[in-house]
Amino acid sequence: MTRGGRIFALQLAALALGVLVMPLLVGNPYYLNVLNVMALMVIVVTGLNLLIGFAGHISLGHAAFFGLGAYISAVLSATYGLDPWLAMLAAALAVAGIALVIGLPTLRLAGNYLVMATLGANLIFTTVLLQLDQVTGGPSGFSGIPPLSLFGQAVVDDQSFYWLVWAAALLGLVVARNLAQSRVGRGLRALKDAPAAAAALGVDVARYKTSIFIISALYAGVAGSLYAHYFGIIAPKSFDIFVSVELVTMCLVGGMGSLWGGFLGAAFLTPLPQVLHVFDEYKDIFYGGVLLVLLIYQPQGLAGLWARLRARRPLETA
Amino acid sequence: MSGAEQLSQYLISGLTTGAVYALVALGFCLIYNTTHIVNFAQGDFLSLGGLLLYSLLAGAGLALPLAFALTVLGSALVGAALERLALRQARSREVTVLIFITVAASVFLRGVFKEVWGKQALAVPSFSPETPLRLLGATFTPQNLWVVGITLAAIAGLGWFFNRTLTGKAMRAVAINPRAAALMGIDVERMLLYSFALAGGLGGVAGMLITPITTASYTIGVIIGLKGFAAAVLGGYGSFMGAVVGGLGLGLLESLGAGLMSSAYKDVIAFVVLLLVLFLRPQGLLGRGEAARV
Numbered sequence: 001m002t003r004g005g006r007i008f009a010l011q012l013a014a015l016a017l018g019v020l021v022m023p024l025l026v027g028n029p030y031y032l033n034v035l036n037v038m039a040l041m042v043i044v045v046t047g048l049n050l051l052i053g054f055a056g057h058i059s060l061g062h063a064a065f066f067g068l069g070a071y072i073s074a075v076l077s078a079t080y081g082l083d084p085w086l087a088m089l090a091a092a093l094a095v096a097g098i099a100l101v102i103g104l105p106t107l108r109l110a111g112n113y114l115v116m117a118t119l120g121a122n123l124i125f126t127t128v129l130l131q132l133d134q135v136t137g138g139p140s141g142f143s144g145i146p147p148l149s150l151f152g153q154a155v156v157d158d159q160s161f162y163w164l165v166w167a168a169a170l171l172g173l174v175v176a177r178n179l180a181q182s183r184v185g186r187g188l189r190a191l192k193d194a195p196a197a198a199a200a201l202g203v204d205v206a207r208y209k210t211s212i213f214i215i216s217a218l219y220a221g222v223a224g225s226l227y228a229h230y231f232g233i234i235a236p237k238s239f240d241i242f243v244s245v246e247l248v249t250m251c252l253v254g255g256m257g258s259l260w261g262g263f264l265g266a267a268f269l270t271p272l273p274q275v276l277h278v279f280d281e282y283k284d285i286f287y288g289g290v291l292l293v294l295l296i297y298q299p300q301g302l303a304g305l306w307a308r309l310r311a312r313r314p315l316e317t318a
Numbered sequence: 319m320s321g322a323e324q325l326s327q328y329l330i331s332g333l334t335t336g337a338v339y340a341l342v343a344l345g346f347c348l349i350y351n352t353t354h355i356v357n358f359a360q361g362d363f364l365s366l367g368g369l370l371l372y373s374l375l376a377g378a379g380l381a382l383p384l385a386f387a388l389t390v391l392g393s394a395l396v397g398a399a400l401e402r403l404a405l406r407q408a409r410s411r412e413v414t415v416l417i418f419i420t421v422a423a424s425v426f427l428r429g430v431f432k433e434v435w436g437k438q439a440l441a442v443p444s445f446s447p448e449t450p451l452r453l454l455g456a457t458f459t460p461q462n463l464w465v466v467g468i469t470l471a472a473i474a475g476l477g478w479f480f481n482r483t484l485t486g487k488a489m490r491a492v493a494i495n496p497r498a499a500a501l502m503g504i505d506v507e508r509m510l511l512y513s514f515a516l517a518g519g520l521g522g523v524a525g526m527l528i529t530p531i532t533t534a535s536y537t538i539g540v541i542i543g544l545k546g547f548a549a550a551v552l553g554g555y556g557s558f559m560g561a562v563v564g565g566l567g568l569g570l571l572e573s574l575g576a577g578l579m580s581s582a583y584k585d586v587i588a589f590v591v592l593l594l595v596l597f598l599r600p601q602g603l604l605g606r607g608e609a610a611r612v
Contacts, residue, residue: 052414056414058414058417058418105596105597106596112356112413112414112417113596113600115356116547116551116596117592117593117596117597119544120548120590120592120593120596121589121593123544123585123586123589124586124589124590124593127583127585128586131582131583245425248418248421249422252418256414256415282429283429284426284428284429284432285429285430285433286429287422287425287426287429288422288423288424288425288427288428289422289429291418291421291422291425291426292404292419292422292426295408295410295415295418295419295422296404296407296408296419297407297409298409299408299409299410299412299415
């Protein structure tokens with residue numbers, strides 16, 4: 001194992017230990033619920049960070065992919081009686097297909113066309129959710145979504161969903177780490193440093209970027225399905241353009257393109273609105289203000305801050 | 319109402335909203351040309367225009383021309399502040415980071431507007447009494463005329479500014495090549511500041527024109543701003559003529575589409591157009607050449 005691999009394994013083990021111990025410390029089911037939402041955000045933001053880190057593109061439509069996963073899962077399982085796991089799989093396939101349709105034409109172009117396209121797609125998505133009320137339940141939302149079941153047991157309470165969603169989040173981190181080390185990941189990193197050289201060595205730029213975009217959308221879609229089956233009720237407001245901005249905020253606060261950045265950002269920002277009650281009123285000022293200060297003074301986010309603090313320490317004798 | 323009358327009704331409402339989209343698109347275009355970033359706070363300048371006008375007219379009881387001038391000044395100052403206090407301070411010069419500074423500024427400004435003006439919709443008085451006018455069977459209010467007239471005046475004013483004044487020409491030089499412009503003795507940083515102030519002022523004007531029709535609120539600029547953005551892409555991002563053509567075109571498409579097909583999906587039209595343009599003709603209607611491929 002490489003040194004980087006050992007460090008990652010240690011970090012992951014530490015996180016897994018934290019995940020195991022947490023329920024012993026947290027008696028209150030409400031806090032367990034917050035931790036569950038946090039894990040969902042970790043999944044989405046880790047996926048989003050793959051896109052930002054490796055393709056250098058930002059998506060302002062990840063709330064829509066999250067929502068697509070949630071709504072397709074909900075409609076297929078509640079309305080059509082499909083098994084929730086199958087519904088989740090179908091939702092993932094649909095999300096991948098839509099990401100392909102959006103990514104294929106726009107990721108060929110230099111410049112920030114993906115931001116515009118994903119933004120437009122998110123706005124279309126929420127309007128369709130509101131208007132197609134026969135299918136989606138409209139503005140009041142869609143309820144009665146059946147829970148997932150595991151080993152013949154419905155994953156319905158906070159505690160059992162906690163194990164499922166954190167296992168998924170850890171798996172998501174491992175997959176992201178492996179992707180970063182894969183041919184596509186290395187190709188894209190080469191591309192970021194020296195585009196001409198990478199292309200000359202056979203890096204199929206548009207295809208690599210599109211693959212990363214699809215994978216990134218899949219993270220959001222799967223998290224969306226988990227969300228729907230956990231809460232049992234979903235509404236369009238959870239998937240609008242402002243949520244997309246919040247997701248990118250988590251990414252940027254944690255550290256753009258850093259593997260642990262997604263985790264740090266989601267872990268830092270998810271509990272805030274739940275913990276601070278006054279927060280709701282000042283949410284925009286707070287989110288906007290934190291993001292402004294961070295982007296201006298610390299564009300590498302919390303992960304970058306950590307790296308900077310480490311670099312200040314005297315050299316260790318390795 | 320006959321078919322022709324209905325059509326002229328749609329055309330008039332389409333031109334009115336189209337004119338506002340054009341003003342917003344011009345603001346996007348101005349900032350893109352000097353900095354190569356998309357300014358996502360453009361729509362918030364529009365909200366600010368409507369809210370300020372409301373306060374100056376209904377709150378302070380100022381005369382309309384004075385309130386108009388002060389609002390332009392106020393929104394131009396906020397535009398300048400965005401450049402001076404946020405973008406110029408940024409440690410990173412990466413376009414992605416800079417774009418997200420404007421997204422953050424937009425969220426922040428919206429939060430501030432909400433604290434100052436509250437969440438409710440505020441009725442902004444029209445510029446002149448609401449006597450309905452009729453033309454070719456369509457009924458409209460004088461505010462429609464104000465919107466189109468002031469937009470045309472603003473476009474003419476911008477044309478004069480960029481072609482006839484030294485500052486305007488200097489700003490164009492910076493847009494074409496900042497390095498060469500700096501070598502010619504142009505204060506590039508000052509020109510960037512001006513372009514943000516100008517974009518802020520334009521957003522303020524757009525807000526003052528449309529809010530007597532729609533009412534003002536802290537979020538009014540979000541959707542109009544995004545549609546103005548779609549208009550800029552439709553016309554060819556960064557092209558002035560494109561912004562005007564894209565704005566009017568989108569306004570007409572939207573009002574005809576909503577009128578002739580379904581009004582339920584009215585708000586989707588602009589974004590479907592946006593996606594289609596990006597997929598089929600990313601350089602827009604009047605954009606120069608092929609958008610670069612990677």
